[in-house]
Amino acid sequence: MSDCIFCKIINKELPSTVVYEDEQILAFKDINPVTPVHILVIPKKHISNLNEVEPEDEATIGKIYTVIKQIARKEGIAEKGYRIIVNCGEDGGQEVGHLHFHILGGKKLGTKIV
Numbered sequence: 648m649s650d651c652i653f654c655k656i657i658n659k660e661l662p663s664t665v666v667y668e669d670e671q672i673l674a675f676k677d678i679n680p681v682t683p684v685h686i687l688v689i690p691k692k693h694i695s696n697l698n699e700v701e702p703e704d705e706a707t708i709g710k711i712y713t714v715i716k717q718i719a720r721k722e723g724i725a726e727k728g729y730r731i732i733v734n735c736g737e738d739g740g741q742e743v744g745h746l747h748f749h750i751l752g753g754k755k756l757g758t759k760i761v
Contacts, residue, residue, distance in 0.1 A: 653745035657691050666721070671707045672714055674750075683753025684722045684729070688715055694746040697735045715750055724752035 655661040657673055666686055667674035677685040690707050694700055700708060719725040729752030734741040 651693060651743070651745050653687075653689050653743055653747065654693055657689070667714055667718055672711055674714060674718055677749070682751045682756070684724050684750065686718055686722070686750040688718070688748040688750065690746060695744050696741055696746055697733060700746070711748055715748065718750060719752065722750075722752070724750075728752065728756075730756055 652661065656663045656675065663675035663678075665673065665675050667688070671691055672688065673691055674686055674688040677687050688711055690704070690711065692704070692707065694704060715731060716725070719729050729750055732749040732751065733747070734749075
């Protein structure tokens with residue numbers, strides 16, 4: 648998608664601080680972090696949101712969780728804990744129309760999300 652900001656990051660048209668990359672997945676630091684560690688993990692294939700995930704995407708989505716675990720260890724937040732958030736659609740708080748997983752950590756998080 649030519650107008651998708653995350654696709655532009657994948658294609659290196661926009662800068663980012665990459666923390667992980669392979670053929671299917673890209674992870675980079677959020678430019679407006681809400682916690683000391685705030686990393687976005689995205690599939691390189693453009694998928695608008697969770698409602699658009701197809702059976703052929705299952706391996707990539709599963710691998711994203713393994714990558715999240717690796718990133719959490721590398722960032723030093725695995726032991727104390729972290730939160731994963733996936734927003735879906737406008738009412739779900741999704742701001743960018745490309746499926747993305749937020750890794751939030753580096754401080755004690757409250758029990759409520761809203």
